[in-house]
Amino acid sequence: MHVDVNNAFLSWTAVEKLKNGEKLDIRTIPAIIGGDEKQRKGVVLAKSPVAKKFGIQTGEPIYFARKKCRNLQVFPSNFSVYYKYSNALYKLLCEYTDKIERFSIDECFMDLTNYLTGKTPYDIAKEINKRVKEQYGFTVNIGIANNKLLAKMASDFEKPDKIHTLYQNEIQEKMWKLPVSDLFMVGKKSLPKLEKMHIKTIGDLAQKEERELIKAFGKYGRIIWEYANGIDNSEVISIEPEPKCIGNSVTLPYDMSNIEELQEVLLSIVEQTTYRLRKHKLYANVVNVQLKNKDFKVYSHQRKMNFATNSTKIIYEEAKKLLKELYKDEPIRLIGIRVDDLLKKEEMQISIFDTKEKEKQEKLDEIIDTIKNKYGYDSITRAGKVNLKEKPDKLNE
DNA sequence: TCTGGGGTCCTAGGACCC
DNA sequence: TCTGGGGTCCTAGGACCC
Numbered sequence: 001m002h003v004d005v006n007n008a009f010l011s012w013t014a015v016e017k018l019k020n021g022e023k024l025d026i027r028t029i030p031a032i033i034g035g036d037e038k039q040r041k042g043v044v045l046a047k048s049p050v051a052k053k054f055g056i057q058t059g060e061p062i063y064f065a066r067k068k069c070r071n072l073q074v075f076p077s078n079f080s081v082y083y084k085y086s087n088a089l090y091k092l093l094c095e096y097t098d099k100i101e102r103f104s105i106d107e108c109f110m111d112l113t114n115y116l117t118g119k120t121p122y123d124i125a126k127e128i129n130k131r132v133k134e135q136y137g138f139t140v141n142i143g144i145a146n147n148k149l150l151a152k153m154a155s156d157f158e159k160p161d162k163i164h165t166l167y168q169n170e171i172q173e174k175m176w177k178l179p180v181s182d183l184f185m186v187g188k189k190s191l192p193k194l195e196k197m198h199i200k201t202i203g204d205l206a207q208k209e210e211r212e213l214i215k216a217f218g219k220y221g222r223i224i225w226e227y228a229n230g231i232d233n234s235e236v237i238s239i240e241p242e243p244k245c246i247g248n249s250v251t252l253p254y255d256m257s258n259i260e261e262l263q264e265v266l267l268s269i270v271e272q273t274t275y276r277l278r279k280h281k282l283y284a285n286v287v288n289v290q291l292k293n294k295d296f297k298v299y300s301h302q303r304k305m306n307f308a309t310n311s312t313k314i315i316y317e318e319a320k321k322l323l324k325e326l327y328k329d330e331p332i333r334l335i336g337i338r339v340d341d342l343l344k345k346e347e348m349q350i351s352i353f354d355t356k357e358k359e360k361q362e363k364l365d366e367i368i369d370t371i372k373n374k375y376g377y378d379s380i381t382r383a384g385k386v387n388l389k390e391k392p393d394k395l396n397e
Numbered sequence: 398t399c400t401g402g403g404g405t406c407c408t409a410g411g412a413c414c415c
Numbered sequence: 416t417c418t419g420g421g422g423t424c425c426t427a428g429g430a431c432c433c
Contacts, residue, residue: 008433035401035402037398037399038398040398040399040400040401041400041401041402042398042399042400042401043399043400043401045401058433059400059401060399060400061398061399061400062398062399062400063398063399063400064399064400077401103432103433104404104432104433105433106433107433184431184432185430185431185432186431187430187431187432188430188431189429189430189431190430190431218407218408219406219407219408220406220407220430220431243404244404244405244406245403245404245405246403246404247402247403247404248402248403249401249402249403250401250402251400251401251402286425286426288426296400298428298429299427299428300426300427300428301426301427302425302426302427303425303426304424304425304426333400334401334402336402338404
């Protein structure tokens with residue numbers, strides 16, 4: 001089973017507003033959840049069904065969305081609210097199976113193979129659907145199938161508040177007629193290439209020779225061909241996997257052409273990333289710095305260090321060097337930091353480069369984190385760090 | 398007033414080793 | 416008197432997902 005919250009961010013915002021006594025249900029008007037345009041983060045994060053009728057798409061600039069719909073209402077995002085409802089949903093779903101995977105903030109896979117307790121999957125889906133609506137006030141789509149891929153495809157059929165099945169014998173009738181772009185993992189870059197191979201529908205893709213796809217797309221070709229044929233042997237993974245990388249990035253409120261200024265922002269995002277790294281009790285071998293220039297060209301530079309660490313200072317020093325090597329004196333729109341090749345303490349090797357200094361820095365961060373956890377993330381910070389919120393105002397004209 | 402932020406996975410090319 | 420072959424590790428870039 002795949003459970004998908006309908007217009008998650010917007011529905012959750014609507015429910016929260018109603019709970020707070022507001023009369024208007026923003027699901028019933030042309031509305032979106034969007035980033036802050038003044039901060040140059042103006043993209044559509046979620047849309048109401050009415051907004052969708054105007055052709056507004058998730059991910060597009062709010063500026064375009066407004067052109068499509070003159071009286072569009074835009075609401076800011078609030079992730080703590082989203083996590084609250086996401087957790088509530090997850091808790092409810094856990095009553096039905098232990099084999100449950102949180103695929104994203106608003107999606108779960110559930111393996112009900114040994115958890116049917118005499119009911120049919122459809123009955124269980126109906127019950128979940130009803131309970132979520134009654135207890136929390138938002139709706140979900142549920143897809144039922146014999147594997148994750150088909151369940152996910154099924155939950156994407158008609159919305160909202162619907163239950164669909166997609167069993168093996170229904171693949172041709174329900175899935176093959178869909179445009180190939182509806183298939184999970186087929187993005188917009190692959191479409192022209194598929195088009196050239198005369199593949200327009202999922203059925204077209206399914207009926208091609210597998211080796212033709214592999215020839216044209218490599219490993220990825222095999223995957224989408226299998227998906228088109230309803231083949232997916234992946235398990236529902238109920239244990240939260242360790243992250244493979246952790247990163248933070250910011251679109252800057254104005255283009256920066258000054259490396260000192262960029263370094264200040266870099267410190268602030270390195271603090272966030274290393275804080276999260278330590279929360280996971282992980283250590284990073286690789287540091288990666290990414291820039292996006294004013295023309296949206298993205299480029300990055302990374303280096304494997306001589307030892308793994310989660311020290312803010314050491315990672316910041318490395319990141320600063322990378323930035324210096326990477327930066328080509330041009331206006332920068334976004335800066336990002338990422339740590340990669342993560343290890344648990346037990347997996348770390350004692351390196352000849354390990355120093356007392358590294359140990360000292362890691363201990364210092366432990367103390368800083370204790371303070372952050374007790375008094376709030378912003379309660380303590382490094383001198384020299386700028387608060388982005390106080391920075392802009394400039395260049396607003 | 399145009400274009401987020403957090404991830405995973407794959408590929409190509411180069412350095413280096415025996 | 417011309418230029419192997421197999422392997423690992425690393426970096427950069429890109430596609431895709433929500």
